[in-house]
Amino acid sequence: LGITPSDLCIGVIADRPRDIDARAFGFLLGLLNASGFALTGIISSGASHLMDARRHHRGLESRFRLLVAREPIITMLPLFDVLLHPCYEGSGGASLIERLCENADTPVLRLRHSGRDGLSRAPGVAGPIIEALDEILEARTPVTKRHEVDIHA
Numbered sequence: 001l002g003i004t005p006s007d008l009c010i011g012v013i014a015d016r017p018r019d020i021d022a023r024a025f026g027f028l029l030g031l032l033n034a035s036g037f038a039l040t041g042i043i044s045s046g047a048s049h050l051m052d053a054r055r056h057h058r059g060l061e062s063r064f065r066l067l068v069a070r071e072p073i074i075t076m077l078p079l080f081d082v083l084l085h086p087c088y089e090g091s092g093g094a095s096l097i098e099r100l101c102e103n104a105d106t107p108v109l110r111l112r113h114s115g116r117d118g119l120s121r122a123p124g125v126a127g128p129i130i131e132a133l134d135e136i137l138e139a140r141t142p143v144t145k146r147h148e149v150d151i152h153a
Contacts, residue, residue: 001040001067003079008032008039008133011073011083013101013108015093017046020086026053026066028084028129033064035130040065042080044073077104082136084129086111107136 003009010029014020022043029041043053045068057066069076073083074097083101088094088110101108109132 001079002065003040006038008037008137009042009079009081010039011042011076011080012044012047013073013083013085013097014087015091015097017044018048020044020047021049022047022053023049023056025084026056029064029066030056030060030062032130032133033062037133038064040067042067042069042073042076045070074100077101077106080106082107082109082133084109084111
């Protein structure tokens with residue numbers, strides 16, 4: 001896939017891929033890239049607002065890559081440095097997905113925005129995520145615990 005070892009590879013998981021807002025993910029990747037992260041983002045082809053995300057990515061003339069996966073994200077766990085889980089609702093399917101990630105030593109960041117789950121297109125969303133990513137990058141060893149990030153934007 002052309003992902004370099006220096007790139008941070010970020011994906012998004014959800015029990016139902018259509019619950020993922022690709023446009024918000026693209027916005028977040030843009031903020032992280034502007035913050036100095038070299039990264040590659042991978043999102044499911046089943047995510048909502050996918051064309052908007054692609055348009056946003058092209059409009060930024062970004063140095064990061066945004067890849068669209070036709071296979072389930074869960075089948076690509078070895079690729080990821082971290083997975084974002086923006087819509088965890090406590091269902092059996094969501095818990096199973098996170099457990100599979102933990103078993104593969106892939107860190108999961110559960111995102112909650114102002115008391116509700118989800119990615120946000122507000123600039124304040126990046127701060128807590130950057131802190132969590134810095135911790136993960138510092139360790140660069142397998143992480144088996146789940147992280148929760150509170151976002152107050």
